Each structure stands twice: as structure tokens, then as C-alpha cells.
Amino acid sequence: MADINDVARRAGVSTATVSRALRGLDRVAEATRLRVLEAADELGYTISPAASRLAGGKSRTIAVVVPFVTRWFFGQVIAGAEATLREAGYDMLLYNLGDAEGRNRLFSGNRLRDRVDAALVLSLPLEGSEVAALQALNVPVSVVGSFPSAFSGVRIDDVEASRTAVQHLIHLGHEKIGLISGVPVDEGIPFTSQVDRRIGYSSAMANGGLDVLPDLEAIGHFTLNGGAQAMTRLLSGRIVPSAVFVESDEMAFGALLALRRAGMRAGEDMSVVGFDGHEMAELMDLTTMVQPVRQQGVVAAQHLLAALENSTTEPQHTTLATELILRGSTAPNGRRQ
Amino acid sequence: MADINDVARRAGVSTATVSRALRGLDRVAEATRLRVLEAADELGYTISPAASRLAGGKSRTIAVVVPFVTRWFFGQVIAGAEATLREAGYDMLLYNLGDAEGRNRLFSGNRLRDRVDAALVLSLPLEGSEVAALQALNVPVSVVGSFPSAFSGVRIDDVEASRTAVQHLIHLGHEKIGLISGVPVDEGIPFTSQVDRRIGYSSAMANGGLDVLPDLEAIGHFTLNGGAQAMTRLLSGRIVPSAVFVESDEMAFGALLALRRAGMRAGEDMSVVGFDGHEMAELMDLTTMVQPVRQQGVVAAQHLLAALENSTTEPQHTTLATELILRGSTAPNGRRQ
DNA sequence: CTGAAAGCGCTTACAG
DNA sequence: CTGAAAGCGCTTACAG
Numbered sequence: 001m002a003d004i005n006d007v008a009r010r011a012g013v014s015t016a017t018v019s020r021a022l023r024g025l026d027r028v029a030e031a032t033r034l035r036v037l038e039a040a041d042e043l044g045y046t047i048s049p050a051a052s053r054l055a056g057g058k059s060r061t062i063a064v065v066v067p068f069v070t071r072w073f074f075g076q077v078i079a080g081a082e083a084t085l086r087e088a089g090y091d092m093l094l095y096n097l098g099d100a101e102g103r104n105r106l107f108s109g110n111r112l113r114d115r116v117d118a119a120l121v122l123s124l125p126l127e128g129s130e131v132a133a134l135q136a137l138n139v140p141v142s143v144v145g146s147f148p149s150a151f152s153g154v155r156i157d158d159v160e161a162s163r164t165a166v167q168h169l170i171h172l173g174h175e176k177i178g179l180i181s182g183v184p185v186d187e188g189i190p191f192t193s194q195v196d197r198r199i200g201y202s203s204a205m206a207n208g209g210l211d212v213l214p215d216l217e218a219i220g221h222f223t224l225n226g227g228a229q230a231m232t233r234l235l236s237g238r239i240v241p242s243a244v245f246v247e248s249d250e251m252a253f254g255a256l257l258a259l260r261r262a263g264m265r266a267g268e269d270m271s272v273v274g275f276d277g278h279e280m281a282e283l284m285d286l287t288t289m290v291q292p293v294r295q296q297g298v299v300a301a302q303h304l305l306a307a308l309e310n311s312t313t314e315p316q317h318t319t320l321a322t323e324l325i326l327r328g329s330t331a332p333n334g335r336r337q
Numbered sequence: 338m339a340d341i342n343d344v345a346r347r348a349g350v351s352t353a354t355v356s357r358a359l360r361g362l363d364r365v366a367e368a369t370r371l372r373v374l375e376a377a378d379e380l381g382y383t384i385s386p387a388a389s390r391l392a393g394g395k396s397r398t399i400a401v402v403v404p405f406v407t408r409w410f411f412g413q414v415i416a417g418a419e420a421t422l423r424e425a426g427y428d429m430l431l432y433n434l435g436d437a438e439g440r441n442r443l444f445s446g447n448r449l450r451d452r453v454d455a456a457l458v459l460s461l462p463l464e465g466s467e468v469a470a471l472q473a474l475n476v477p478v479s480v481v482g483s484f485p486s487a488f489s490g491v492r493i494d495d496v497e498a499s500r501t502a503v504q505h506l507i508h509l510g511h512e513k514i515g516l517i518s519g520v521p522v523d524e525g526i527p528f529t530s531q532v533d534r535r536i537g538y539s540s541a542m543a544n545g546g547l548d549v550l551p552d553l554e555a556i557g558h559f560t561l562n563g564g565a566q567a568m569t570r571l572l573s574g575r576i577v578p579s580a581v582f583v584e585s586d587e588m589a590f591g592a593l594l595a596l597r598r599a600g601m602r603a604g605e606d607m608s609v610v611g612f613d614g615h616e617m618a619e620l621m622d623l624t625t626m627v628q629p630v631r632q633q634g635v636v637a638a639q640h641l642l643a644a645l646e647n648s649t650t651e652p653q654h655t656t657l658a659t660e661l662i663l664r665g666s667t668a669p670n671g672r673r674q
Numbered sequence: 675c676t677g678a679a680a681g682c683g684c685t686t687a688c689a690g
Numbered sequence: 691c692t693g694a695a696a697g698c699g700c701t702t703a704c705a706g
Binding site: 681682683686 | 691692693694695696697698699700701702703704705706
């Protein structure tokens with residue numbers, strides 16, 4: 001494997017010049033740069049990442065931290081971030097947290113130190129010590145899903161979006177409106193988005209003069225089966241809603257299928273609004289609050305790249321627009337009950 | 338940030354000893370090791386990956402190469418591999434190929450050289466030059482989805498599994514059995530699994546004395562919408578099948594919904610068998626050939642870890658079992674037509 | 675079982 | 691615009 005000395009020799013310059021030329025720094029004569037590039041090309045030379053990093057250069061690697069790789073939302077965001085970073089020549093180190101232990105291992109163990117030029121954190125509500133750990137990395141950090149003041153961030157307005165979704169149900173004449181939420185409040189730290197979606201729901205209900213009853217809420221754990229179980233529970237509760245706002249499309253799909261199993265038809269017998277704009281929503285004929293998912297990964301990555309290139313210190317915050325897409329799963333109240 | 342010299346000083350030994358003690362090599366007195374570990378712990382010391390790698394050590398990083406992060410199958414495999422690798426203390430560098438260009442960039446550009454201790458390649462049929470590029474890395478390689486002779490591999494028996502799925506339809510009395518396949522043969526290199534699934538289909542048809550007609554096949558591109566369109570095409574073809582074997586569950590979901598739109602009922606009017614064992618299959622009441630997906634990632638990672646720890650050269654090949662799960666989407670022929 | 679020293683392949687002031 | 695040289699923080703023979 002050719003090293004920088006081979007290139008220097010072939011181009012008839014010093015290794016210092018090779019280093020500068022290859023990284024596009026100025027203060028290199030154009031003719032010299034060309035000669036170096038040619039020599040490097042002929043030798044099939046690539047910079048050794050480890051040596052470069054050690055000598056004070058960059059690793060051209062960015063950490064992406066996700067709570068769950070297997071969830072649709074995260075897969076989309078990762079894809080968006082990955083494409084953007086790859087385009088810019090960065091590699092991506094993926095850390096899947098999973099449980100509290102994995103989370104602790106990553107943040108408290110300096111696992112990222114000296115490994116990455118920047119970090120992208122997805123939808124994790126960060127504890128104070130975790131924010132501190134990320135800051136100690138001393139690299140740009142961008143967060144998807146919330147706006148910690150120390151870092152850049154990308155998100156949607158979950159409160160407003162949820163309020164809009166629930167208002168749609170209210171406008172259709174529904175009064176007993178249920179909520180299928182993600183995680184129990186006491187079970188781990190809820191995602192910011194989850195907290196906000198519940199606030200949006202409550203706010204819309206209050207504005208509409210409607211009661212938020214405990215019986216109208218069920219937990220769906222952000223999974224398909226969880227959503228199905230939550231709907232089943234709502235159907236057998238003391239107060240059965242005529243419409244339900246579901247905090248994610250995956251849970252909504254489960255809810256839809258639970259309805260079908262119960263012999264009920266979405267829209268006809270029960271209105272359902274989802275959240276996300278999952279690719280299956282159209283086929284499932286689900287009314288849903290569409291958020292730009294892949295785009296959030298793209299923008300978060302762009303924040304990082306901007307900080308890396310201009311060594312900007314100023315965190316950037318971007319809020320992306322959402323849109324309620326109406327489909328057959330929502331209809332005016334009154335057909336039943 | 339404390340470095341190895343700080344630890345050496347604090348423990349009262351040389352850096353060579355610190356290095357050995359920390360990596361668990363033998364030839365270090367137990368008492369010394371304890372002293373070193375304690376010093377490292379007190380200082381919050383972590384080995385610099387770049388320095389370690391450069392000095393001839395390992396990077397404790399493994400490359401995972403996937404064609405598409407966003408597809409359910411790959412997300413599951415990644416999750417399985419990630420958990421296994423993380424458990425063993427390895428980091429994961431994720432490369433999402435996407436298109437031919439991205440693929441070329443990774444393989445021909447030595448992108449992986451000197452970066453990783455091993456590589457895990459998912460479901461990519463490798464060209465000769467790509468196999469050569471991976472071999473040139475000189476690290477263990479494990480492949481999911483096929484058995485290139487040079488590397489370790491994990492897979493299922495796609496031919497046999499597909500044959501079984503189609504035989505099920507034949508046993509139900511179906512004679513015109515359609516196929517919804519992934520990618521057109523002339524469009525890029527098809528996955529090994531796709532080729533094999535078609536072979537299994539043809540083989541079962543031949544064994545059953547049934548004709549494989551071009552009109553009975555439609556392309557679904559391995560996507561939801563593609564599957565829906567493929568089913569729609571089959572329904573409006575000259576020869577309409579009474580049952581269809583679909584090469585992936587995601588396409589099968591699309592097919593199911595296309596059926597519903599056409600006013601037909603799965604099982605009743607048209608039998609559908611999927612492939613994968615997607616988490617939504619149960620809720621969609623889809624008969625499907627279940628393969629252990631996450632487990633393939635786990636096993637492929639284990640092959641790598643075994644090679645890394647024992648410096649085994651011998652590639653290992655594992656074939657995992659599949660199982661046909663019967664549900665409402667398949668029923669005896671004869672209800673219609 | 676332990677240490678002194680060379681070396682891994684770069685980058686970066688510092689000079690010129 | 692270019693080069694000589696130090697140094698990044700480890701690991702690894704080689705000695706003892």
C-alpha cells in the first residue's frame with residue numbers, strides 16, 4: 001500500500017506539500033497540486049484515516065446515535081443523514097442505543113472521544129449529564145426532535161401539528177376523542193415529541209370545550225402490536241371514543257387492524273388519525289399528519305457540515321412544516337352511537 | 338484528556354506494560370494489571386483509537402455494508418448485527434450503497450482500507466472485482482444472503498423455501514399461480530435470494546405439472562407500492578391467476594391492498610403467500626414463509642467475532658431454517674372462476 | 675514479567 | 691509557495 005512518502009517521491013515534493021495539496025489547502029501552486037494529485041492517483045493512494053486523525057487532522061467520520069434502528073421513522077432519518085454525509089465524504093458510525101444500559105455505555109464511556117468530527121443525535125431527550133458528555137466531545141452536535149440550547153436542532157412543531165390533527169376530528173363533530181400515545185410517562189424518559197403531541201391533543205380538546213378523560217387514553221408503545229392492543233382496550237373501555245388520535249402511523253396501522261378484527265370500519269364506525277406520513281398510510285387509507293422524515297436527517301446533517309466547514313459555533317435550529325393529509329379513516333361523527 | 342503516559346506514571350510502570358495490561362494480554366503480573374486498571378479508571382482513560390490503530394493495533398470497528406437501510410429486512414439484520422458487535426465492544430461503520438455509483442465509490446475507492454477490522458456485507462451479489470476489493474482488505478468478511486467461497490456466509494435456503502411456499506398453493510388446488518418478483522433481470526444485479534426464489538417457484542410449478550407463463554409474472558421492485566401495482570397488473574392480464582407467490586412481505590402487503598381496492602378478498606378470491614415473516618404479516622393475516630431475519634445479522638456478526646478472536650482463516654457457512662406460517666390469505670382454489 | 679526505543683503515517687507550526 | 695522536523699498516542703519486537 002502506497003503511503004504519503006511514495007506520493008511525495010513520485011511527485012518530486014515533500015510530504016508536507018502532498019498533505020496540503022491532497023486536502024485542498026491553499027498555499028500550493030496549482031501546477032504542484034496537479035502533479036501531486038496525479039501521483040496519488042497513479043499509486044492508488046488514500047490517506048490513512050488513523051494517521052491523519054492522530055496527527056491532528058480530522059477523522060471524516062460522524063457518529064449517528066439512534067434509539068432504535070428498526071423503527072420506520074429512524075430508518076428514514078438515518079437514510080437521509082447517510083446520503084448527505086456520504087455525499088460530503090464522511091463516514092457514519094452508527095450507535096443503536098436500545099436500552100438504558102446501552103445508552104449509559106455510550107455516553108459515560110467516552111466511546112465517541114477522538115473518533116468523530118461531529119455527532120448527530122436522533123430523538124433522544126438528553127439528560128444533563130448526556131448533554132455534558134456531548135459537549136465534552138468538543139465537536140459540532142445536531143439533534144433531531146428537540147432543541148437543546150447547546151446544539152443545533154431540527155424538528156417539527158409537534159404541539160401545533162397534533163392540535164391541528166385533533167381539531168380536524170373536532171370539526172367532524174367528534175366529542176369523545178381518544179388518544180393512543182407511545183410510552184408510559186413513568187417508563188424511561190419520553191421523547192420530546194411524545195410529550196408535545198399529548199400537549200397538542202389536550203390543548204385542542206380544551207379549546208373545543210371537550211374533556212380529556214383518563215379512560216380515553218391508551219398506551220401503544222410506538223409499535224404495531226401495541227397500537228392494536230391499545231385500540232382493543234379503548235373499544236372495551238367504559239367510555240368508547242368515536243375518534244382516536246394516534247401518535248404514530250405504525251401504532252395507527254395496528255389500531256386499524258384491531259378495528260377490523262372487531263368488525264368495525266375505520267371512518268364509518270371510528271375515525272382514526274395517525275402521525276408521520278408512513279409510506280403505507282396511503283394504502284391503508286389512513287388520515288395522517290405528514291412530517292418530512294428523511295428531510296430531518298438531511299437537514300441535521302447539513303447543520304453539521306456547515307459547522308464543520310465554517311467552524312461556526314452558532315447552533316442552528318430548523319423547524320420543518322407538517323401537513324394533514326385527509327383520507328378515508330376519518331369521517332363525520334354520527335354514523336354510529 | 339489523560340494519555341497512556343499519565344496512566345503509566347500513576348501506576349508506576351512503563352507504557353508498554355499499560356498497553357499490555359489494558360488489552361488483557363498475558364505476560365503481565367496480576368498485581369500489576371490491577372494497578373494499571375485502577376490508574377486508568379481513576380484517570381478516566383480510554384485508548385485513542387487512532388493511535389492504537391496506527392501503531393498496528395486494531396480499530397475495534399466493523400464495516401456493515403447494506404443496499405438499503407430503509408427496507409424492513411435490512412433494518413432487522415442491522416439491528417441484530419449491531420447488538421452482537423456492540424456487546425463485543427466493536428463499533429459499526431454503516432455504508433448504505435443505494436445506487437451503482439455509491440457502490441462503486443465504496444468498493445473501488447479503498448474506502449474501507451485501514452479503517453475496519455472486519456466487514457459484514459448484506460445481501461449484495463458481489464462482482465468479481467468487488468470480491469477482490471474485499472479480499473484486499475485482508476480482514477474477515479461475512480456475507481448475508483449468499484455463500485461466496487472466499488468469505489463466511491449466512492443465509493436460508495431460498496430455493497427450497499420458495500418451492501415449499503408454492504407447493505402449498507398447489508396443494509390447495511391452484512393451477513394458475515402467479516409470481517410477484519423483485520427486480521427485472523436486466524436491471525442491475527439481482528440479489529441471490531431473488532434468483533433463488535424464482536427457481537424455487539419454477540421448480541414447484543414443474544413438479545406439479547403446471548405451466549410457468551410469462552403473463553403470470555409481475556415485477557414489484559421489493560416495495561409496497563410496487564407490489565400493489567404488480568397485483569393490479571396481474572388482475573388485468575390475459576391470464577388471471579387464482580393464487581400468487583410474492584417474493585417479499587412488503588410487496589405482499591401492497592398486493593393485498595390492491596386486491597381490496599379491486600373489491601376482492603384475499604383467501605376467498607385470490608390466495609397470496611408472502612416471504613419474510615414481517616412483523617405486520619400477522620395483522621394483515623398473510624400466509625408467509627418466515628425466515629429468521631435479525632438472527633442472520635447476529636450469526637454473521639458471530640462469524641466475524643470468531644475469526645477476529647481466533648484468527649481463524651476458515652470461512653464458516655450457516656444455513657438457517659425457515660417455516661411456512663399459514664394464515665387467512667391462502668385458501669383452497671375453486672371459490673371463484 | 676517489564677522497560678527503552680523505534681516506528682506506525684500523517685499534520686503542523688516554523689523557516690525560508 | 692515549499693520543506694525539514696517534531697510530534698500525535700499508541701504497539702511491538704527486542705532485551706533483560
